Amino acid sequence: MIKRRFLACLLPFLLSSLTAQTARTVIRQASIADGSGQPAFKADLAIQDGRITALGQVEEQQGDRVIRARGKVLAPGFIDIHNHSQQGLLEKPQAESQVSQGITTLVVGADGSGPFPPAAYRQELSQTGTAVNVALMAGHGTLRRMVMGDEFKRPAVPHEVQAMKALLRLTFQQGVFGLSSGLEYDPGFYSQTDELVELAREAASWGGFYMSHIRDEEDGFIQALDEAIEIGRRARIPVQISHIKLGNTRVWGRTEEVFQKMAWAAAEGVDVLADCYPYDAWASGLSILVPSRRFKDRQEIAEAFEKIGGAHNVLITRYAPDPSFEFKNLTQIAKQREISEIDLFMEMMGNGGAGIVGRSMNPKDVEKFYRHPKVMVASDGGIDSRHPRMSGTFPRVLGRFVREKGWFSLEEAVRKMTSMPAARLRLNDRGLIREGFRADLTLFDAAKVIDNSDFQNPDRLSKGIELVLVNGVAVWEKGEATGELPGIQLVAN
Ligand SMILES: [Zn+2]
Numbered sequence: 235m236i237k238r239r240f241l242a243c244l245l246p247f248l249l250s251s252l253t254a255q256t257a258r259t260v261i262r263q264a265s266i267a268d269g270s271g272q273p274a275f276k277a278d279l280a281i282q283d284g285r286i287t288a289l290g291q292v293e294e295q296q297g298d299r300v301i302r303a304r305g306k307v308l309a310p311g312f313i314d315i316h317n318h319s320q321q322g323l324l325e326k327p328q329a330e331s332q333v334s335q336g337i338t339t340l341v342v343g344a345d346g347s348g349p350f351p352p353a354a355y356r357q358e359l360s361q362t363g364t365a366v367n368v369a370l371m372a373g374h375g376t377l378r379r380m381v382m383g384d385e386f387k388r389p390a391v392p393h394e395v396q397a398m399k400a401l402l403r404l405t406f407q408q409g410v411f412g413l414s415s416g417l418e419y420d421p422g423f424y425s426q427t428d429e430l431v432e433l434a435r436e437a438a439s440w441g442g443f444y445m446s447h448i449r450d451e452e453d454g455f456i457q458a459l460d461e462a463i464e465i466g467r468r469a470r471i472p473v474q475i476s477h478i479k480l481g482n483t484r485v486w487g488r489t490e491e492v493f494q495k496m497a498w499a500a501a502e503g504v505d506v507l508a509d510c511y512p513y514d515a516w517a518s519g520l521s522i523l524v525p526s527r528r529f530k531d532r533q534e535i536a537e538a539f540e541k542i543g544g545a546h547n548v549l550i551t552r553y554a555p556d557p558s559f560e561f562k563n564l565t566q567i568a569k570q571r572e573i574s575e576i577d578l579f580m581e582m583m584g585n586g587g588a589g590i591v592g593r594s595m596n597p598k599d600v601e602k603f604y605r606h607p608k609v610m611v612a613s614d615g616g617i618d619s620r621h622p623r624m625s626g627t628f629p630r631v632l633g634r635f636v637r638e639k640g641w642f643s644l645e646e647a648v649r650k651m652t653s654m655p656a657a658r659l660r661l662n663d664r665g666l667i668r669e670g671f672r673a674d675l676t677l678f679d680a681a682k683v684i685d686n687s688d689f690q691n692p693d694r695l696s697k698g699i700e701l702v703l704v705n706g707v708a709v710w711e712k713g714e715a716t717g718e719l720p721g722i723q724l725v726a727n
Pocket residue numbers: 345416447476477
């Protein structure tokens with residue numbers, strides 16, 4: 235009796251796993267933007283066992299799951315090379331805000347904050363599963379803090395660099411794709427170029443790349459860019475400039491200098507690419523406004539407000555001591571409290587700082603970056619990030635930059651979201667629609683796709699992404715998450 239009941243319970247599961255293996259999905263007559271940037275073409279596509287098995291004209295067979303996609307665009311699933319869902323994935327494995335944008339692979343561990351050891355994080359992730367594939371970066375900041383502890387406010391001495399290198403080696407043994415740094419943040423801020431070169435050499439020996447939130451995105455951006463390129467040249471490693479920007483009013487309009495630097499680097503054999511999120515406001519901590527870190531210097535604070543175009547351009551998004559500050563700007567809060575903006579800043583820094591969104595980029599610069607062929611799309615967002623990029627990045631590019639403004643073709647946009655990041659990660663079976671490639675796919679309505687999130691409602695989901703498959707399994711369909719968790723943890727080649 236018990237046995238029979240056990241079997242009866244098991245049977246549907248056995249059957250479904252059998253059909254899951256044999257059932258084929260056929261997507262008919264989609265307009266295929268295959269990720270290469272070449273003009274889209276109409277074709278059918280068949281998927282079986284998580285891979286694309288046919289592309290062209292596909293005869294329907296009995297038992298096929300058929301999706302009629304005439305008039306819709308089928309693209310490789312989007313790969314977000316700079317994403318902060320490290321914690322969010324554990325809490326929200328369905329990653330609704332991500333898959334609803336068409337994202338199928340997240341790269342986490344950016345800005346120097348990669349998990350250590352990667353294997354422990356992987357195990358945590360595998361206990362819940364994930365809707366999306368996950369790739370990890372090693373974090374320079376993580377390693378630096380492990381080795382130097384609270385003594386990080388100085389250059390590392392040689393034996394400390396060697397210790398970091400040993401830890402880095404371990405992360406590569408556990409499959410990370412590269413080394414990330416966050417040089418405007420603790421503890422990376424205090425590192426010197428030689429330390430980074432030494433670590434980047436180790437990363438290069440594993441075929442990894444160096445991804446950097448560079449030391450300065452404002453007045454000193456040229457020197458900061460030079461440093462990243464120098465690391466690439468000396469360590470012979472590909473370089474990814476994270477969320478490229480000209481971050482204050484004084485440096486607006488200098489995109490050509492950036493492109494010239496990138497071209498000179500290429501001429502010297504240094505492979506430099508960048509990513510950019512499609513907004514003119516960034517998200518970070520309050521402390522980042524005063525790069526000198528003299529948080530009690532009224533002069534410096536006043537200058538910081540001037541450079542961002544006024545304290546009203548600083549929106550508080552997270553402030554635990556008084557959540558009523560959240561989603562108000564510094565000018566509003568100061569008025570309410572009847573204190574000066576400078577006093578307010580000092581008070582908030584004294585209470586541990588705050589999460590902020592700073593509106594300090596010029597939309598024209600964002601356009602120039604986006605139009606450049608070496609700049610790809612990445613969100614710098616992630617689950618629960620409190621910036622509209624967390625749920626709007628990819629549809630915003632497709633809806634506003636491609637359809638409404640016509641800055642570049644849809645195919646080029648798809649390339650910037652798929653094969654470009656895939657190549658940087660050296661993924662050889664994702665990022666393009668090809669027979670034999672993994673069936674990470676995004677089907678969308680190019681006439682309707684649009685972001686809906688804004689600075690007050692960063693988590694409002696995008697529209698127009700109709701179907702998202704991860705390893706051949708639907709994770710987003712008909713405007714909602716399916717609950718399936720077919721994502722896998724990617725390991726570097
Ligand atoms: Zn960053």
